[in-house]
Amino acid sequence: MLEALQNTAFSQWLLVSEWGYPILLTLHSLGLAMLVGTIVMIDLRVLGVARSIPLLPIKRLMTIVWTAFAVNATSGTLLFAADAVKFAHSPTFQLKLSSIVIGTVLAAMMSKSVLDHTSTFEAAEAGAAAPTKLQSPPVAKALAALSIFIWIAAIGLGRYMAYE
């Protein structure tokens, strides 16, 4: 199946095209910058940096996160198709994909537990009891720190694929 994928006319064209591959890589880079940059901003806010930024409107930044995610899932799938057999068997690629899955789950958790209940979380930040474990600041901060680490790892692994 992987071979069939990389033998499609599109994949064959992508590998040899002068513009196709670099343009897809550029889109993938812009997408990752907006995705990771925005997630790091949200995570840092949860960690207590720039607490003067109200959490409620921060939730809307998740629109950037999911839009950038869609751009990169699409461009990433097309880039994968160009060399499917090599990528599928690369441990670096498998690790990168695992990081992305974990990072995405963390982002969805953060969105549901903190950004959907900003007043609860802000009260907990000020010392009130958190109704659920995920909404308690120490747990949310641990997830935010893990999220930053995971996305930096995903970038590093993605870059390293070029050296395999």
Added chain:
Amino acid sequence: MNVHPYLDALHDSWLGHIMRDVPWLFPTCEGLHFVGMSLLLGTIGVIDLRVLGFFKGLPIGPLHRMLPLAFFGFALNVATGVGFVCSDPDSYWIVGAFRLKMVLIMLAGLNALWFWLVVLKHVDEWGPDADASRLAKVISAISLLFWVGVVTAGRFIAFSGTGTL
């Protein structure tokens, strides 16, 4: 102007030597360069988009306090970027995409200076749901354009020239 003595000096610098001789260093710097890019573009992009009128619930003043993150990303990318160039100065110098990227970074920097000089003092006036000034929007639109250009030109470096970059 003959730049080759300078290019040779960069090539023979200690930085040039370690970038070529330590096998894990170049890939590690590449990873860091992308992390820096994310911090720079993510932070500046979110601020620019807010100034342009997206996510208007966010007050611009506090959001603006995230800017040190962009400076950190920029510093990381200058450091790693100088390392890349020192590893093989001649190859970078002849690539049009590299030159374009340097020009775009300078233009983006001047544009940021313009933002700093005329817009910064107003950011605390623009709370939730407030509109930024027309001038601030123009500067932010230019900023987005330049930084997207920087990333695009940067990506094209590897696809031009001698194919060794």
